[in-house]
Amino acid sequence: EADIYQTPRYLVIGTGKKITLECSQTMGHDKMYWYQQDPGMELHLIHYSYGVNSTEKGDLSSESTVSRIRTEHFPLTLESARPSHTSQYLCASSESGYEQYFGPGTRLTVT
Amino acid sequence: LAKTTQPISMDSYEGQEVNITCSHNNIATNDYITWYQQFPSQGPRFIIQGYKTKVTNEVASLFIPADRKSSTLSLPRVSLSDTAVYYCLVGDRNNAGNMLTFGGGTRLMVKP
Numbered sequence: 001e002a003d004i005y006q007t008p009r010y011l012v013i014g015t016g017k018k019i020t021l022e023c024s025q026t027m028g029h030d031k032m033y034w035y036q037q038d039p040g041m042e043l044h045l046i047h048y049s050y051g052v053n054s055t056e057k058g059d060l061s062s063e064s065t066v067s068r069i070r071t072e073h074f075p076l077t078l079e080s081a082r083p084s085h086t087s088q089y090l091c092a093s094s095e096s097g098y099e100q101y102f103g104p105g106t107r108l109t110v111t
Numbered sequence: 112l113a114k115t116t117q118p119i120s121m122d123s124y125e126g127q128e129v130n131i132t133c134s135h136n137n138i139a140t141n142d143y144i145t146w147y148q149q150f151p152s153q154g155p156r157f158i159i160q161g162y163k164t165k166v167t168n169e170v171a172s173l174f175i176p177a178d179r180k181s182s183t184l185s186l187p188r189v190s191l192s193d194t195a196v197y198y199c200l201v202g203d204r205n206n207a208g209n210m211l212t213f214g215g216g217t218r219l220m221v222k223p
Contacts, residue, residue: 043155043213059212090154098145098202100211102154 003027006091006103013081014111021076021106023091031097032074034058034066035090037105043090049074081110115199120218129186131217133199136180141203144175144182147213149196155213159184186219194221 003026013019025032034047035058045058049068063085064078074093078085088107092100116134123129135144143162147155148170159166161173161182172185186193196216 042215045211088152092154098143098211099157099160100155102156105152105154107152 004091004093004101004103006089006106008106009104010107010109012109012111015080015082017081017110019078019081019108021089021091021108023074023076023103024072025074025093025101025103026072027093027095027101028071029093029095029101030071031094031100032068033092033094033100034064034074034076035092036060036062037088037090039088047076081108083110086110115201115214117197117199117214117217119215120220122220122222123189124222125190126188129189129193129219129221131184131186131197131199131219132181133184134181135199135201138179138201139203142179142201143203144173144179145200145202146171146173146184147198147200149198149216151195155198189219189221191221191223193219195219 005024007022030051032049035043036046037043044060046060046062047066049055055066055068064076066076086109088105090105091103094100145160146158148158149155158170159173161175163175166173174183196218198213198216
């Protein structure tokens with residue numbers, strides 16, 4: 001089994017708060033990804049990284065930002081949360097890019 | 112990445128074999144076919160990948176005809192725990208810049 005972790009698993013916060021969703025992997029994968037998925041809907045790539053100090057935006061516009069200072073760590077930050085940010089956020093890592101290992105996800109609710 | 116088309120949903124009963132077909136008419140020479148499984152409230156999980164003919168592992172079999180314009184994921188003797196969304200993806204697995212486009216997937220419901 002892949003070792004990729006996300007915290008918190010569930011988060012309920014008020015509008016305007018700054019939040020950081022954590023993602024860590026112990027497999028030494030260079031490639032890491034953040035996806036957003038609403039219940040029953042498709043996954044959408046919002047950010048990806050091919051290595052330390054490399055980050056790019058995905059195909060779905062997002063107001064979040066990411067950083068990649070260490071190989072194993074890929075946090076996602078929302079500077080000012082809004083109800084429209086309510087969703088599930090999934091982190092993944094990969095060696096090849098094609099076989100991705102997903103974390104358990106963070107379910108975010110912004111009130 | 113090649114576009115894929117698969118049924119939105121399927122129903123089955125415990126113990127039956129389930130076959131989910133995916134169409135990918137514009138598959139390229141270097142493209143592989145990969146299937147992921149996603150349970151409710153979890154991230155997707157890689158289950159099988161193939162290039163041509165047949166691939167089998169402990170979870171499923173993947174059948175790919177000679178023209179590679181479609182593929183069939185076969186789940187033998189499904190149980191209730193196989194209820195999930197199954198995604199078919201096509202792309203060049205050797206492309207370091209690969210990104211996955213999951214699409215809507217096929218929602219499989221296994222009934223008792």
